[in-house]
Amino acid sequence: MSEHTDQSSVTVLGLGPMGRALAGAFLDAGLRTTVWNRTPGRDGDLIARGAVPAPSAEAAVAAAPLSVVCVVNYDASDAVLRRDAVTAALKGRTVVNLSADTPERARDTGEWAARHGIRYLDGAIMTPTPAIGTDDAVFLFSGPEKLHREHRPVLAALGGGHTHLGEDIGRAAAFDIALLDVFWTSMAGYAHALAVARAEGVTATELTPFAQGIAAILPPLFAQFAADADAGTYSGEVNPITSAVSTMSHVVHASEDHGIDASVMRVIEGQARRVVALGHGTDGYIRVAEVLARH
DSSP states (O other): OOSOOOSSEEEEEOOSHHHHHHHHHHHHTTOEEEEEOSSTTSOHHHHHTTOEEOSSHHHHHHTOSEEEEOOSSHHHHHHHHTSHHHHHHHTTSEEEEOOOOOHHHHHHHHHHHHHTTOEEEEEEEOSOGGGTTSTTOEEEEESOHHHHHHHHHHHGGGOSEEEEOOSOTTHHHHHHHHHHHHHHHHHHHHHHHHHHHHHTTOOHHHHHHHHHHHHHHHHHHHHHHHHHHHHTOOOOSSSOHHHHHHHHHHHHHHHHHTTOOOHHHHHHHHHHHHHIIIIITTSOTTHHHHHHTOO
16 A cells, blocks of 8 residues: 555546546545646646646656646656656656557556656547546556555546456556557448449448448457457358458449549458458458468
8 A cells, every 4th residue: 555545636638628627527526636738738738627836747746645647648757757856756656647559568557666666557538538437437447456556546536447457567558559459440340431432422321320230240240250250260151251251342443433542441452352362261351360460
C-alpha cells in the first residue's frame, strides 16, 4: 500500500476533449479534482464546476495520490512525466496513463516508473467522449492487479465497465491497437462503400440501413472466426476463401470503372489470393490472419 492512500482526490493531466470529460466525471462524483494542461486556458469550465487549477505539472501530481494522464500519445506524456521535478513529485504515488500508444511504449513507461518508485497502471479508453461517466463507458487496464483494486473506487467515477487484463503493462495497449484496427478498417470500408454507391446513384441515406444489416452480421462471425483462429481450423465450409476472392474482385472492378481508388480492396484481395496460392483455397477467410503473421 502506498503512503498516499487518500481516495477522495485525483489529478488529471491533459485537458483535451477526453481529459476534460474525465475530469468532469470525477467532479460529478464529488472528488477533489486537480487539473493541469500544458497549454493554458482549457480549464475554465472545469474550474467553474469546482476543479482546482495547478500552477505546474509537479504541483498537480503532488496534490493527489492518483494522477490520470490523458494526452495524445506517449511522446506527450513523457514530456510531462519525465521532467525531473514531476518525476520526483510522483515518487510513491500512482499514475494511470490513459493516453494511446503502442504496447512497447507502455512497457517502456512501466519500466521507467518502476525505476523511479512510481506506481504505474496503463489503460485504454474504448468509447467516445460522450460516454465518459455513463454506463456505456469502457476502460481497459493492465499492470499490478493490487494497484488496480486499490484505485478502483476512484476510477469507478468514470462510469461503465472496467476490465483488468493482466499484470503485463502492455496488455491494455495491445487490446487497444487491435480494436482500433477493427474500427478504422471498418470505417475505411464504409467510406469506400459510400463512394462506390454514390457513383451508382445511390445516396448514403439509402445505403446505410443495409450497411447496418451487414454490420449486424459481424458479431457472430467474429465469435466463430475467433474459435477457428484459436483452434487453427479455419473452416471454409460456409464460404471458402476462393469464393470470397471473387466478390472482392467485383468491388475492385466496379470501383475502378468509376475511377474510384480501390487500393485498399486490392490489398485485401491480394492477401486472400496469397492464402489460395499457399494451398488453403478451401479454408475460410480468417486464415488470412495466420498468413499475415508469417515471416
